[in-house]
Amino acid sequence: MLTLRIEPTSRPVPSLDAQNATAATVWRDLAGEVCAWAAQRDGERWLYIPDVASYRLAEDRAEIHAVAHPSVSPQRVRRAYLRTVLPMAVQAVGHEVLHASAVRAPAGVVGFCAVSTTGKSTLAAELSRCGFELWADDALALDVRNDGVTAVALPFESFVRGPVAPAERRASNAAAPIAAVCVLGREADAHGDRWPRIRQLSPADAFVGLLTHAYCYTLDDAARKRAMVATYLRVADAIPVFEVIFRPGLQYLDETVDGVASLLGRLTR
Amino acid sequence: MTAPRVRLEPPRTATRALRGLATGLRSPADGWLLARMLAWRAVLPALKRGLPLPRLVRLMAAPPSGRGRDHRREASIVDLADRVYGHRRAGNGCLERSLVAYRYLARAEADPALVIGVRHGEGDPRAHAWVVVDGDAIHDAAASLAVFAPVAMFRSDGTLEEGRDARS
Incomplete structure (x- = not known):
């Protein structure tokens, strides 16, 4: 690259x-x-x-x-x-890039989009300790073709201290299908006992959710902007996008990791 | 033995809500418009789940009525859409409110455009949808939209705009 x-x-x-x-x-x-x-x-x-x-x-x-x-x-x-x-x-x-961490599940790469400091790097690092290969820490590059949406590997350094999955040495330019994207959010005023809350977004909401976490060099280039919008419309239609709302705080990290790991296990190619 | 009494009238809170929505309606036509908007409010979540955004917008893009523009009618559409969605602000049902207003403004020949924008920099909400008529947003103050960069705009016929700046 x-x-x-x-x-x-x-x-x-x-x-x-x-x-x-x-x-x-x-x-x-x-x-x-x-x-x-x-x-x-x-x-x-x-x-x-x-x-x-x-x-x-x-x-x-x-x-x-x-x-x-x-x-x-x-x-x-x-x-x-x-x-x-x-x-x-x-x-x-020319590629689209999401502000996301990602791991590789059996069904494919799963991205975790969020604004800075939400906890996407922490979540991805924890999932890597559960056996999911760490694919990206802050930027997930996409390649959209007729046969599906593919993740393109970018070199990265994990921002989370401590041992993470061994795949940081993975070759740049490697590619793998994307199985899903999760848009992360935190709910500080959390009631009830079913956390994290996970729901699949409609294609329209998925499009908006993806777009809000898209890297964009400039919006002044009309042709590039059109291509970006067209790509994210296709991505929102082609792969499942989930909203994952979790309780903030390290004391709730295990329940969040368990809930997301369960979702990753249910995804199919 | 008597069967338990079944309450047939709608719950008081729903009645109050409907009365509130209907307060100040200026004509039977407004009442009919309100009823149709409420119906769209009921079915839009299901349609959103099933349809990609471009198809959803094309579905909502009603053909012009052929009766010409009527600014009083357009004002009613804007007001009723706002009432039906409870004065929703960015990131909280703004897309559905915009879709409903967009439909009836297109029907009323106001040539609306549906715009989707994302926020410059960090902060919430991250994205917003709004409707523009004659260069002005119908539900939002220009200052409140300044934080969003328009990225996609659908014309009144449901097609995705190509080329023109979505800001106006």
């Missing part, structure tokens, strides 16, 4: 000033701080991670060149590349 090349020279990451802001796509974190921004410069696509590095998508779309911020380690440049830049770049070059 794409490879990272870190340039030998370093340079400060430009700030998102008024001049840049007009032509940029900006991503902010939960606190409203800019965590990344992208812009076209001289016909080239650039993605900037403040205080980390500037990343340029090469014209041949095979490499991403990183110019590190002074005093930032190559490990940090690579981590930001895996977590933020690679999913965006893969989406920019």
Whole structure:
């Protein structure tokens, strides 16, 4: 797929000033701080991670060149590349990518979409300890063809400490059919005794649910946006999408893992 | 031995709800429209389960009545759809409310568009559906929509828009 090349020279990451802001796509974190921004410069696509590095998508779309911020380690440049830049770049070059962790079940890959800090990485890591191969930690790349929806493996680092399934060494570019996607949510004011609550979404709700967790390099490219919408409409129609609502807190982790593992066991190809 | 008495009238809460919905109806036509919207409210969840979104939208896209535009009628449609769905806000039944309003506005020749948008950045709700007539959202203030990026727009005939910016 794409490879990272870190340039030998370093340079400060430009700030998102008024001049840049007009032509940029900006991503902010939960606190409203800019965590990344992208812009076209001289016909080239650039993605900037403040205080980390500037990343340029090469014209041949095979490499991403990183110019590190002074005093930032190559490990940090690579981590930001895996977590933020690679999913965006893969989406920019034509695949769809969900903000999701994923494991591989007997029926195929199952993705877990959620907003940051919901617990998707924790859930996937726990499932990997139950024997499901960890497939993705924060970005699930999709390939949609006439014969179904396939997950394309992207390199990743698990954000959850401790031992996880051995498949992190899986070859990049590996592919496997997608069996289902789960959209995760937490219910703090939880009553009743049947947790997690799992229901299959209608195709319309599935489409909206998937779209809300889609990586998108830019919405200004009308043709690319059309292709993205068409793809997610097909995905919502082709594979089951479940809403999984669980109780927050580590004391409820086991019941959530058991409920999801049971769902994974019931899925069929 | 007598059979237990069966209460035939609807429960008081339902009666109150229906009375509330019907309050202020301006004509028998509004009453008939309200009844049809309530019927759609009852069947839409089942249709949503069975149909992909493009087919669902095409199903809801009613052909124009041929009577020309009537702004008073359009205002009634917007108001009644809001009442039927209890003034739903983003992420809470907004798609169904929009589908129902979209259907009757298309029938009334208002040339509505159904828009689906996703939020810029983090926060809830993550997505929203709304209806646009003459460039303005019918149920939402422009400021409340500013946080959403329109990603898909269906024309009044049910086809997916290709090319035009879904924002207007």
